[in-house]
Amino acid sequence: MAEARAFHTETATDEEIAAEAAVVGPFTDAVRALVDATIRSTVDLDEIRAAQAEIEAITERLTKEQIPGGYGVRYRTDGTGRAWGNAVIGLRNPIAPPLTISTEPSGRASADFRLGAPYEGPPGLVHGGVISLILDQVLGHAAGAGGRPGMTGTLTIRYRQATPLGELRAEAWIDRAEGIKTWAKGRIIGPDGPTAEAEGLFILPRWARERIARGESKGPSPKYFE
Numbered sequence: 682m683a684e685a686r687a688f689h690t691e692t693a694t695d696e697e698i699a700a701e702a703a704v705v706g707p708f709t710d711a712v713r714a715l716v717d718a719t720i721r722s723t724v725d726l727d728e729i730r731a732a733q734a735e736i737e738a739i740t741e742r743l744t745k746e747q748i749p750g751g752y753g754v755r756y757r758t759d760g761t762g763r764a765w766g767n768a769v770i771g772l773r774n775p776i777a778p779p780l781t782i783s784t785e786p787s788g789r790a791s792a793d794f795r796l797g798a799p800y801e802g803p804p805g806l807v808h809g810g811v812i813s814l815i816l817d818q819v820l821g822h823a824a825g826a827g828g829r830p831g832m833t834g835t836l837t838i839r840y841r842q843a844t845p846l847g848e849l850r851a852e853a854w855i856d857r858a859e860g861i862k863t864w865a866k867g868r869i870i871g872p873d874g875p876t877a878e879a880e881g882l883f884i885l886p887r888w889a890r891e892r893i894a895r896g897e898s899k900g901p902s903p904k905y906f907e
């Protein structure tokens with residue numbers, strides 16, 4: 682089952698996780714800078730060919746040892762977890778901007794972040810799919826923060842005005858809830874105000890409901906999806 686593959690338990694201590702983060706965080710930032718340079722560099726074609734050979738050598742070095750599949754989410758017995766492969770927040774994912782999302786137990790989430798050249802759609806503007814990606818995550822965090830984690834069932838975005846590349850903010854909150862369903866709302870705010878608004882329905886999935894019913898989990902808590 683996909684969820685069995687994706688959720689791992691681990692015994693790493695705070696110190697071990699901090700030591701790893703101190704190395705892989707800056708490493709991922711370096712790869713992020715490489716992605717940006719891949720788009721924006723104006724060096725000549727011979728220089729690009731030479732750089733490609735060096736990058737391929739580094740990739741070969743890194744893939745000598747690697748895990749199968751995605752990073753998944755690793756949990757400790759205290760319920761804290763790390764989603765370091767996540768496409769929006771992942772510490773080890775250079776595709777992630779990344780967002781650092783603040784949450785409140787009342788079911789609110791927010792993040793200030795920057796989107797540069799790798800996230801472009803229309804010229805100088807953020808790709809609509811990237812906006813949807815970010816809102817999905819931030820709305821999901823709001824639901825989880827309120828103790829109502831879930832998988833996205835539906836996500837509706839209203840693009841009110843173009844979102845310029847650069848400094849942005851995302852905000853989300855729980856709008857209402859009923860049984861296993863939680864509706865969250867949110868928005869992206871640019872320099873000229875809100876650019877996109879979202880409403881999403883987050884559903885506690887059947888497999889999580891069954892785990893809770895079997896007594897294998899204390900209840901629907903954010904730890905499933907952090």
Ligand SMILES: CCCCCCCCCC(=O)SCCNC(=O)CCNC(=O)[C@H](O)C(C)(C)COP(=O)(O)OP(=O)(O)OC[C@H]1O[C@@H](n2cnc3c(N)ncnc32)[C@H](O)[C@@H]1OP(=O)(O)O
Pocket residue numbers: 817818819821822824825826830831832833834835882884885886887888903906907
């Ligand atoms: C700290 C937390 C951080 C969290 C961050 C998360 C951010 C990222 C979130 C994601 O990106 S999740 C990935 C994108 N979403 C998915 O891949 C979800 C794929 N779909 C599923 O896994 C399942 O369809 C789903 C979990 C949504 C529902 O499956 P269930 O087997 O639990 O549903 P079931 O058939 O038992 O139906 C339960 C209720 O939900 C309703 N339902 C099911 N799927 C629905 C859907 N897609 N839209 C609307 N309603 C839906 C269904 O009609 C029913 O309503 P009623 O109880 O009123 O009859």
